[in-house]
Amino acid sequence: MRTEYSNWRKLDNAALAFPLVTGENDTRVFRFYCQLKEEVDSDILQQALDRTMEKYPLFxxxxxxxxxxxxxxxSHIRALVKPETEPPCSRLYIPDKKSLLFQVSYxxxxxxxxxxxxxxxxxxAMHFLQELVQNYLILAHPKENFPEIGRDKKTGRGNIEEDSFSQYYSSDIPKNREKKKAAVKLKGEKLVHSDMHISEVVLSVKEVHQKARSYGVSITVLLTAVMLCSIREEIPKNQQKRPVTLMIPVNLRNYFPSQSMTNFFGWIEVGYTFSDTTTFEEVLADVKRQFEQELEKDKIAMHMNDYVRIEKNIFVRAVPLEIKKYFLMIGANLGSRSITAVYSNIGIIRLPEEYREYIRHFGIFASTNSLQMCSCSYGDEMVLGFTSKIPDDSIQRNFRRMLSEEEIPHRELKNDFPGCGEQQRLERKENQRIVQTFSFLCLAVAVICGMINIMTAGTLNWSWFAGAGCVCAWLVVMVAYSKRRNILKNEIWQLLLISVIAILWDRFTGWRGWSVDFILPFGVLSVQFSVPVIARVNCLKREEYLFYLVQACIAGLIPMILAWTGVVKFVYPSVICAGISILTLAALFIFCKKDTLREFHKKLRM
Structure with a gap:
C-alpha cells in the first residue's frame, strides 16, 4: 500500500504469519551465498551493496x-556488510528492534x-544475490569486460512491490475440500538454533539429469523420492501407517505473470505411505504422478485462493493482532501436522560465461524447526543444503548412501562457519543467565520472607504482601526487559502495568482511591511529557513516536471519565491530565493532520 504521504506497504499473504512464528530457535531466515575463487574485499563488497540497493529499494x-x-x-538505515560472526540463519527480525530484514556478510x-x-x-533473494555478485566482480576487476545483467529497467517500482496474491485472487474459485492426512513426525528433542546441523552435498547437474532422464522424471522428482526413502528408514514404529510427506514450495510466477520481488510462492505436499515391500521405483512413479496432479494451474490457483480467502475474511481482519496471533499460530501448527520435512529447489542461477572464472558455486540453506533440504545449481554444480534440528544426521547419511546406490557422483562440502564457536555461544547465553538470576532472586526473597514470617509469628500474614511485591517487581522488570528495544512502547506497557498493579494494591488494602486519584493521572502525564523528550534525544522521526503520544493522550481521558462516574474523589490531577490530553490531541490533528491520519491509517489498517 503506497500513497503520496506514506512509504509503506502491507505484508503479502505468504508473509503474514512469519513475524508471529519466528523466534530464537525458528528464525525463518534463509541464506543464499556465493563461493568465489578469491578472498572477499569488504570495502568493495560495501560499494557493491550500495549499488545493488539502488535497484532494490524494496529491501x-x-x-x-x-x-x-x-x-x-x-527506512533510511544503511545496509552495511560485516564479517560473518553469527551462526548461519541467525535471527534478523527481533520485535521492537528497528533493523533491516536482511544481512550481507562475508x-x-x-x-x-x-x-x-x-x-x-x-x-x-536469487535476483538480489546475482546483482550483488555481479556488482562486486565488476568493481573488483575493472579491467574485465563483464556484461551487466539485471532486472528489466522498464519494470516499475510498483510492479516490484506488487502483492501478487491479491492481484490474482478470485472469490469465484471454489474452496479446496481435500483433507490432509497426519504425516510422520521426526521425533526427539530438538537442537537449539546455534547447534543446528548444516551439511552440503554437491552433485553434477549433467550426471543427476542423466539419471533422472533414465527414470523418465525431472531432477526435482528424483531428489524428492530419494528424500522420502531416506526418511523412511528412520520412521518410528508407532508411525509406520502414516505417510512421509514433503512440503515442496512452488514459484507462482511460473503460473501467474508477476514481476514482484515480494513473496509469491505456494506449495504442494508430496507423500508416500511405505510398506515392507516398497521399492524405490514405486516411490518414484507415485511422486511423479503427484507432481503432475498437483502442479496443474487450476489446482495451484485453488490453493492460492485458499490462503488469501482467510486473510480477506472480515471477521479475521477485525480481530486485533494480539488476539489474532494465537489463532494464526494454532493454524500454522495444525498445518504442519501433514508435513514431515521440506524440500525447496530454487532452480538454476544464470550469469554470463565471463563470470564463471571467478565463481566456484552458489549455495542455499534455511533455518528449520525440524529438517529441510534446499537446492540450487550453477554451471554443472548442484548444491544441496541440509539443515536439521534433529540430534543425529541419519537421514542425511541415508540420502548420500542412496545417491551412491543410484550411481550419482557426489561429494560433501566441508562446512566452515566462524559464528558457531564456543565463545559466541557463551555470549549469547549471558543475557539469559541475567534474567534467570533475577527471577530466582525474586522467588528467593518471597520464600525467605515467608520463612521468617512463620518462624516469628507462626503464620503467614505480612509475607503475603512481600511475595506480592516480588511478583510485581518481577513483572515490571520482565516487561521492561522484553520491550527494551523500543523505549516508547516500553513506556506505554509500563503505564498500563503499573496502573493495573496500583489499582489491585489499592483494592486489596482497603481501597483509599490513591491509585486512580494520583497514580493513573500522574503516570499518564509523565508519559506524555517524556515522549517528546525521548524523541528529541534519540532523534526519532515523527512517525516513530506520534502514535505512542496519541495512545498516551487517549489514556489521559480515562481519569476524567472515572471522575465523572464518581470513582475519583480528588479530581484536580484528573482534570489537569484530561485537559492536557485534549489539547495535545487537538494540536496533533490541527498542526500535524496528515502525519497523524497517516499513522492511524497504517496502525489501524484491517
Missing amino acids: QAVLRKGLFWFYLEH YKERINFEVFHALTDGTG
Missing part, C-alpha cells in the same frame, strides 16, 4: 506492528546474503 524496509496486521515501512571467499522470509522469497 530498504523495517517491520512494524499495527493494531490488526504487521506492515513494512521504508567470510574468506564467501559472500552471504541472509534474509527474513517475510521480506522476500527464494526467487527474490
Whole structure:
C-alpha cells in the first residue's frame, strides 16, 4: 500500500504469519551465498551493496506492528556488510528492534546474503544475490569486460512491490475440500538454533539429469523420492501407517505473470505411505504422478485462493493482532501436522560465461524447526543444503548412501562457519543467565520472607504482601526487559502495568482511591511529557513516536471519565491530565493532520 504521504506497504499473504512464528530457535531466515575463487574485499563488497540497493529499494524496509496486521515501512538505515560472526540463519527480525530484514556478510571467499522470509522469497533473494555478485566482480576487476545483467529497467517500482496474491485472487474459485492426512513426525528433542546441523552435498547437474532422464522424471522428482526413502528408514514404529510427506514450495510466477520481488510462492505436499515391500521405483512413479496432479494451474490457483480467502475474511481482519496471533499460530501448527520435512529447489542461477572464472558455486540453506533440504545449481554444480534440528544426521547419511546406490557422483562440502564457536555461544547465553538470576532472586526473597514470617509469628500474614511485591517487581522488570528495544512502547506497557498493579494494591488494602486519584493521572502525564523528550534525544522521526503520544493522550481521558462516574474523589490531577490530553490531541490533528491520519491509517489498517 503506497500513497503520496506514506512509504509503506502491507505484508503479502505468504508473509503474514512469519513475524508471529519466528523466534530464537525458528528464525525463518534463509541464506543464499556465493563461493568465489578469491578472498572477499569488504570495502568493495560495501560499494557493491550500495549499488545493488539502488535497484532494490524494496529491501530498504523495517517491520512494524499495527493494531490488526504487521506492515513494512521504508527506512533510511544503511545496509552495511560485516564479517560473518553469527551462526548461519541467525535471527534478523527481533520485535521492537528497528533493523533491516536482511544481512550481507562475508567470510574468506564467501559472500552471504541472509534474509527474513517475510521480506522476500527464494526467487527474490536469487535476483538480489546475482546483482550483488555481479556488482562486486565488476568493481573488483575493472579491467574485465563483464556484461551487466539485471532486472528489466522498464519494470516499475510498483510492479516490484506488487502483492501478487491479491492481484490474482478470485472469490469465484471454489474452496479446496481435500483433507490432509497426519504425516510422520521426526521425533526427539530438538537442537537449539546455534547447534543446528548444516551439511552440503554437491552433485553434477549433467550426471543427476542423466539419471533422472533414465527414470523418465525431472531432477526435482528424483531428489524428492530419494528424500522420502531416506526418511523412511528412520520412521518410528508407532508411525509406520502414516505417510512421509514433503512440503515442496512452488514459484507462482511460473503460473501467474508477476514481476514482484515480494513473496509469491505456494506449495504442494508430496507423500508416500511405505510398506515392507516398497521399492524405490514405486516411490518414484507415485511422486511423479503427484507432481503432475498437483502442479496443474487450476489446482495451484485453488490453493492460492485458499490462503488469501482467510486473510480477506472480515471477521479475521477485525480481530486485533494480539488476539489474532494465537489463532494464526494454532493454524500454522495444525498445518504442519501433514508435513514431515521440506524440500525447496530454487532452480538454476544464470550469469554470463565471463563470470564463471571467478565463481566456484552458489549455495542455499534455511533455518528449520525440524529438517529441510534446499537446492540450487550453477554451471554443472548442484548444491544441496541440509539443515536439521534433529540430534543425529541419519537421514542425511541415508540420502548420500542412496545417491551412491543410484550411481550419482557426489561429494560433501566441508562446512566452515566462524559464528558457531564456543565463545559466541557463551555470549549469547549471558543475557539469559541475567534474567534467570533475577527471577530466582525474586522467588528467593518471597520464600525467605515467608520463612521468617512463620518462624516469628507462626503464620503467614505480612509475607503475603512481600511475595506480592516480588511478583510485581518481577513483572515490571520482565516487561521492561522484553520491550527494551523500543523505549516508547516500553513506556506505554509500563503505564498500563503499573496502573493495573496500583489499582489491585489499592483494592486489596482497603481501597483509599490513591491509585486512580494520583497514580493513573500522574503516570499518564509523565508519559506524555517524556515522549517528546525521548524523541528529541534519540532523534526519532515523527512517525516513530506520534502514535505512542496519541495512545498516551487517549489514556489521559480515562481519569476524567472515572471522575465523572464518581470513582475519583480528588479530581484536580484528573482534570489537569484530561485537559492536557485534549489539547495535545487537538494540536496533533490541527498542526500535524496528515502525519497523524497517516499513522492511524497504517496502525489501524484491517
